[in-house]
Amino acid sequence: MTNAVEQDYIKVIVFQLADKEYAIPVSYVRGIEKLMHITRVPKTPRYVKGVINLRGVVTPIIDLRERFGLIASENEDNVRIIIIQLEDMEVGFVVDSANDVLDIQSTSIEQQPTVVGSLEEEFISGVAKLDKRLLILLHLNKVLNPLG
């Protein structure tokens, strides 16, 4: 029974970036942190903000706005760092704000319509419609992979 439930729903963390809402399955998320001092790492792509001291572990930080080619945000009050673990990599994403934890039905996830044509298109694995909200599911492998 429990298996059937797990298949039907996925729990996601919802966060805001510019005017859109994005979602990452909770299973990848290790924690959400407030913005802290980031040490710049030279000679890395622009979207790599640097590294932070996450309770003794040096963790790299990616600015998702930069990664998706959006302009930098002015307001930093709600900025959060979402710590992601993908395979053996631990990375933090800087997002405008982390809003919610939601269960979304697998059936409500649709393939990304190809017409969107924005820069972040290649990082999207699907879209979920939830009442009036539209959640964009991130393709974490693609967000992290093409480094260097």
Added chain:
Amino acid sequence: MEVNQYLEMFIDESKEHLQACSEHLLELEKNPEDLAIVGEIFRSAHTLKGMSATMGFEDLADLTHKMENVLDAIRNEKIKVTPEILDVVFESVDHLEEMVQDIANGGDGKRDVQSTVELLKRIESGETPSEVAATSVVAPVSDEQAASTSTTELVLTYDDFEKTVLHQSFEQGYKAYEISVALREDCLLKAARVFMVFEILEKNGDVIKSSPTVEKLEEEQFDSQFYVAYISKDTAEDLQKKLLKVSEVEKVEVSEIATAVFQGVNGQEQATTPEQTAPVQEAEQQVKATDKKSATINKTNVPTASKTIRVNIERLDVLMNLFEELVIDRGRLLSIAAEVNHSELSETVERMSRTMGDLQNIILTMRMVPVETVFNRFPKMVRQLSRDLNKKINLEIIGAETELDRTVIDEIGDPLVHLIRNSLDHGIESPEIRRQKGKPEEGTVQLRAYHSGNYVFIELEDDGAGINRDKVLAKAIQKGVVSLEAANSLSEKQINELILASGFSTADVISDVSGRGVGLDVVKTTIESLGGNISIESTQNVGSVFSIQLPLTLSIISVMLVEIEKEIYAIPLSSIIETSIIRNSDILNAHNQKVIDFRGKVVPLVFLEEVFEVPRKELKDDEFHSVVIVRKGEKLAGLVVDSFIGQQEIVLKSLGNYLTNIFAISGATILGNGKVALIVDCNALM
């Protein structure tokens, strides 16, 4: 769960015994006549058998048993040592290693060894000419409790292992005694007296067995009398006199164990194989006893044996991690104390720092492991490879006792395997060619390890063909590793090191052993990731030396903290020669490169600000520059920074698996204020 607790110990010890087996087998191969070596192998195999039977790994015990039978036959000169037999024994050891590995990986240690078992059996029976149990023997089995004192009958019972030891001591001209020591009834410190008796005995010989066991004696769990089996060159009277000097000893009886009894026993031992598949509990006792015995034997080789305990490596790792946390906090405390400027606080912090310094030394040395643990698998590998390659190769190992941090040890194995394979395959020539060149047919590969300063050097030297620089250069140009123009300006050493570049392989035919062109560049990257470096010296037709320099430890290093604009970087003290302040006018221009004259040497300047693209709010135009002079091998460079902060011990942290291969950054550390500082990789800046 109970078994689990012993499992790790079992695996460790099995590995040790198997290692001992292969080492001695290799020795035996060189001196097939030396039966003492067979005894050593037999002993290791026997212990292993007992242990695996106890732990319930029947297959392991069974194969060891078969192997042991063959060894025993060799030992009793029923079979002569031939390379064929040794091959089979080597094969069995390989199987055993696989089994133990399987057990270590959570398996049940089962493995199809039918063919090997068959071979062992055939050697044991088919090639043994004489009947096994030819001699009729008086069994020396008598009850321990029936403490008989007659000179010919034995009080103690002996297991196979002890018999072996006794038998060997006879061969080496020792005498064996059974000593009965009676303490006075009113003796208060029985354990102390026992200790004194043992001390006297162990000065001039070895205690093989005692009844009750040593533990029981130490716990005073005996009445007033105990028995000891002892080998020594002393005479019975001398022994008696010496022991009677111990106060509160009432009576000492020394009776010699007759040589004949035990020579017979050896024959008899052959016949009584059922005894060897003893029930589990008995085997367990046996194991305990044998372990104790081997410890005693070892003592003869190392007179000042210190007491050691086995500690799980994970615990040491945890200890190290906790200590690293402390180091970070110490940094924080130091900076707070400096801010607060409270004398008592500063004093306490300083004291704590000193204690922590000592603690750090102890923890670091605790984690040091002799390189032997890596080196000891090479002799067998070289033996196998030289057979595969039809070459004659002698591997010499020097300095196996040199100690290195465990983290380095874990990583260094594979690169060394690559290098040795490379030397064997490409370096050492085939016997015919060697003869033509006027070299001895047998090639020599020497593996050396030694300490120097804060580094450990591991060198691999062969007397083979050396590097054919023309061939290397031609290949490098063909493969696009270097350009034609660049090739002309390369030094000999640089050409040698081209073989470490990726996508490079000079072997015309790809062999199984090496030559896929992936090996050596992996070696280079691995060693550099460990903070070390590798260099090659080679003379054609004389040989090559691969020299690896490694840091003693990886986890805690001393650095100089420097500041550039608002960013703090750490420069490892190990590469710093000195710091200095230079004037603008001291900077000279040579070939578009800014240089300074540093103690008569022209040293190029590297502006870290430019290398690291540090964002600056306003242009800095100082007349003075702070320069850190760093060194890589012979080369010097001056790193220009804004200001020096000071020297500090830091904990090295990796940048994780996402940020890899960042230019000129070798890692990160956490500073006293909780911020991350990056560690400059000086080697990359040269």
